[in-house]
């Protein structure tokens with residue numbers, strides 16, 4: 019019984035790690051922003067791998083709250099509202115590392 023609980027806990031820890039990993043989180047963004055965040059999403063957004071972490075973080079929080087965005091902000095609101103503030107931080111740190 020104890021063993022089972024331990025296994026369950028270990029599985030949970032691995033899941034939690036995967037969910038807070040930048041590369042994993044960014045998979046949900048790559049379709050529009052490009053694998054290296056090097057594209058203008060849907061021909062509209064800035065190329066976000068040139069943005070600093072702070073700017074990415076405040077943009078994502080702004081989309082979530084409805085205080086930031088351009089003509090296509092609805093698309094990003096649905097993306098950002100699925101992210102916890104912690105995941106936003108992880109993504110904001112990760113995206114600038116994609117610039118080659």
Ligand code: HEC
Nearest residue numbers: 046047050059060062063064074077087088089090091097
């Ligand atoms: C369905 C396509 C799509 C997906 C998926 C998507 N984005 Fe976007 N993203 C856009 C578009 C379009 C814009 C420009 C929206 C606007 O008008 O404000 C944008 C804008 C942004 C901006 C601000 C850039 C600017 O020009 O102001 C950031 C930062 C961003 N996205 C990050 C992300 C992150 C991080 C993810 C994954 C969690 C993600 N996006 C997923 C389409 C997408």
